[in-house]
Amino acid sequence: MFTKIIIAEDIDNENLGIVSSVHAFTNAQVDTAQFCDKTRLKIERALQEDVPYQLLISDLSFTLDYKEHTITSGKQLIEEVKKIQPDIKIIVFSGEDKPTIMKSLFENYKINGYVCKGLYGLSELNKAIQAVYDHKTFTCPVSKSALHQKNVLQLDAYEIQLLTLLVQGYKQEEISQYLIQNNISPNSRRSVEDRIRKLREDFNAKTNVQLIYMVNQLGLIS
Amino acid sequence: MFTKIIIAEDIDNENLGIVSSVHAFTNAQVDTAQFCDKTRLKIERALQEDVPYQLLISDLSFTLDYKEHTITSGKQLIEEVKKIQPDIKIIVFSGEDKPTIMKSLFENYKINGYVCKGLYGLSELNKAIQAVYDHKTFTCPVSKSALHQKNVLQLDAYEIQLLTLLVQGYKQEEISQYLIQNNISPNSRRSVEDRIRKLREDFNAKTNVQLIYMVNQLGLIS
């Protein structure tokens, strides 16, 4: 079993629960950090001292306090950690259940497991630790069902840009202006209109308002 | 200090964290229940056996599993518990930070403390336990600032109805029709338009799209 594990979780009562559970299950040295920067630092130090962590269990969203934070999200943290220690195993333990986010974590950052916090999150986490130790990847039932959804509508950068401008109160004409100024194409008034219409069709939305509500609920724009 | 405490929290890792922290702080008998029905039952039994709980620490939102649940939320639980044991002390420990919900809990159910889960939620919870034991009410800094917010934008039932119809893709004319059919007033096309405009002004939104995005982000419509 793993002998040295680090946990990144900011909320103190969750942190406490995870640490005790993981420690009880693995009997490993379980360290913890409340913020991303600190996590990265600890991993870096352990590596320098030649006693590296074997497993990182990380949350995705972190509340930022008054301090300066260079890394502000679990996603960034994972990216940074992979740079300094590519062979570390990573399990994400998060309340987040959006398929797109999970997929991107597996595809872009090669995480080894994903467990959704929930009624029985801790026992799923234990299963994940065991599986990852056995060189397998693991997804808990909740995230598995999310991942296996077909027809997950994905938005490309351009579409997200459009929707983002929309929710900022831009009119179609203003969006067109903005795109022209920022050298993004297509950018004609007419094309903007067309793209938004296509999005409405894709999501089966009758109005832009409904469209925005839907993509927002699905977490496709942040 | 309290000697018998019960904790209602469904998420297992949070539950574990709270229980260990509370036990360490109070050295009391700390029982726990994952669902509301079970919590009520335990409190009832303890009362019958003449060893009642002195303090209930409860979450507000509960994930329901496959079983039948008669009580489904922390608010309901508190209401029921107050009926069977009016003198029990209650501290709400929740992620919920909406002022309206907090206020109604203090006013309608006379809870003794409110602590928001967060970076240092557990230490605030300990302070709350001490304060409540000393017959004081307690609000953590986060909830205190939420409670003291002025100009909290509140939506009444009518406005929520309007916004709900909007996100369902209704046009203004259709909203008017719907309101007339359901005997809700005001319901003229013109008034609908006006109310939506007022909402835009209140939220400082340039378009309906931005308005919907904002109220959605604020959790004012579900």
Next chain:
DNA sequence: TTATCCCTTGTGGTTTTCCACGAGGGATTC
């Protein structure tokens, strides 16, 4: 009562969005 205020509703005109048609241009295929 009168005056005032606020909300509802109507009217009409402007702005914005929506949509159908079609022209041009790039990529692919035969």
Next chain:
DNA sequence: GAATCCCTCGTGGAAAACCACAAGGGATAA
């Protein structure tokens, strides 16, 4: 090269939303 497809983009007209002005009505207070 010709045919085809898809995306961009312009035009013009219809639909929807926006907005200013004002009439009526209910509540309140002097």
